Amino acid sequence: MYQVKNLINGDMVASTSGRDNAIFNPATGEQIGAVGLSSEAEINQAVAAAKAALPAWAALPPAKRARVMFSYAALVREKADDIAREISREHGKTHDDALGEVTRALEVIEYACAIPELLKGEFSRNVGSGIDTHSERQPLGVVAGITPFNFPAMVPMWMFPMAIACGNTFILKPSERDPSAATFVCELLVQAGLPKGVINVVHGDKSAVDTLLDHPDIKAVSFVGSTPIAEYVYRRGTDSAKRVQALGGAKNHMIIMPDADMEQAADALMGAGFGSAGERCMAVSVAVPIGEETATKLVDTLKPKVEALKIGPSTDEAAEMGPVITAEAKARITGLIDSGVEQGADLVVDGRGFQLQGYEGGYFFGGTLFDKVKPDMDIYKTEIFGPVLSVLEPQSFESAVKLINDHEYGNGTAIFTRNGDAARKFSSGIEVGMVGINVPIPVPVAFHSFGGWKRSSFGSHGIYGPEAVHFYTRLKTTTTRWPEGLSEGAVFTFPS
Structure with missing residues (x-):
């Protein structure tokens, strides 16, 4: 049997909480491994690592962040069979189905490589006499993703490539039922040259989810799972003043x-x-x-x-x-x-x-x-x-x-x-x-966005694609004037 570890600040670390969750092979019903369920202190350690890594990563030019994504895409392409085997071992889906999951995840990484273009702002000259206005999108900070068992590699990669490319640092909490694939793809991201602390993986159950939702240093949470849990995540996260996208169930x-x-x-x-x-x-x-x-x-x-x-x-x-x-x-x-x-x-x-x-x-x-x-x-x-x-x-x-x-x-x-x-x-x-x-499963390609209506989705943003850029950034608009000569005195009417 194997033990799945956390990834904190670039290092694989076994949880010392003393609580484990058994991992089974669905094809045989036999236990094949275990994953440690992280304590609050261990999650706080991961958040602290992400917070410490944030200033340098956010300040890095988008083109340099894109280079990491290009390297990551090449590694995922090279290791696709290995990732698929990790998925199948714990989830049970066929190898070809698992490979399809990896392919759809890879499309999002490739879209994230375009981040210098996607983050371009707008500029208007002479909005008033001698006054210019420009807008830009800036990262939120430390963000988190909570992902389900049914796509243990794809759904995490629907989240963190875009979040990280936008300049945020990321905490991932995968499903405890099949956690190895998510951990593996995050290890590959570190191998691709991502600085320590930018991506972190903490395993856990509901207590870990609640810790992430309540943590004051986490600015946004992305979730995929059942509708009752999606609604819970949305309400608890927004009550903590976080930006939340929570994708739920379907019929x-x-x-x-x-x-x-x-x-x-x-x-x-x-x-x-x-x-x-x-x-x-x-x-x-x-x-x-x-x-x-x-x-x-x-x-x-x-x-x-x-x-x-x-x-x-x-x-x-x-x-x-x-x-x-x-x-x-x-x-x-x-x-x-x-x-x-x-x-x-x-x-x-x-x-x-x-x-x-x-x-x-x-x-x-x-x-x-x-x-x-x-x-x-x-x-x-x-x-x-x-x-x-x-x-x-x-x-x-x-x-x-x-x-x-x-x-x-x-x-x-x-x-x-x-x-x-x-x-x-x-x-x-x-x-x-x-x-x-005449298309039975209309999952959008990576340069569009995924998202349902009604009780299938909580929050105003879809996942990946252009919607992800808006979810993982905030808008800043700057108005500039370089006056000539002396002040003409105070103006008390609303500016026009």
Whole structure:
């Protein structure tokens, strides 16, 4: 077994708190390591290191900060397979899926390399007689990120490259369930030439989260996780006068119009619904075919595909889906499927009894397909976060749009159609932050920004992209005049 350490002021340091969290291999159910849960004193030490490193790093020209990001991007590209193995070992997702996670993270690092351009301010000459005005964006200071288990490398790298490139120093608190990948990618950043103290990693549980949210030297917090925790982080962080972006849960719908290519739509649902065992905040968990005939065709097309899912450990190159993260997650998913059956949904494919030979102790779960789901059922209202796809059957496009708009979450959504008018109406009228037109998982590329609506997001800024520059900096505007001659006396009217 191995022990995951903190990264404080450039050094790997084992926690001395005396509290550990076990790390399991989801494919076998066996404990493979442990991570120390940091004490308040250890977190304070990391914050102090970040605060001490801040003045020199913030004063460094953006072009020099960009050079570190260029070196970092090269290291991440070189070590992509190693990072993916770290992800798969503790999370359970397939190696190819983990590599995809690294690729999307790399895009954000590459965007951060453009920071000299992104931080350029504005200048206006002669806003008044002999008066010029210019604006600039300056770093906030020490900032923190609290990240989830489902993307243990990508989500941290959605945060700290942009925060650091903007001139801030950073404290990362990864998920204690699969902390090694996040620690590894931060070690690579130090190897890329980042000065000591600019990036720090502290492992912990709720007490660590609360310490970060309450710490007076931390100016901003970025969070990704479930909606109840996102709301908690937002409220506690803002109560401490911090800038907070907190991304929460989702219930992502995909409308299938009668004119859609059914095979294409079904394949899209398979990847979007069952990839990474459904443990994605952008997973499509609700299919919304329009009309009974479309619904029948869709379910008939999906059923054999779900039954044929290739499920296995990350070491199996043929596997399309791995296990869920923990035994508790497996039990929770089972309970929600039980409730769907009890509440009258039609269980077309049941994944509850799935076992993989040789991996009986693992947290594997079979693909599950429900039909005839109603909006008042728990399997519809709740974010299941597992390989469960529900089919609802509204009779019209308008009722499908209303169904989506009435849901408390508004993270991502999609429509599959050949009808440009329907797609345009959907995109403009849907109350969801990220929309796909014949694209099942519309995660924006790195030079746009990621963010949901309604109870999927708290705070006014999206993550990465241009929104990240605004979140991790504050605006300063300077008005300049170089007067000639003597003073003309005091002016008591408002300046114009």
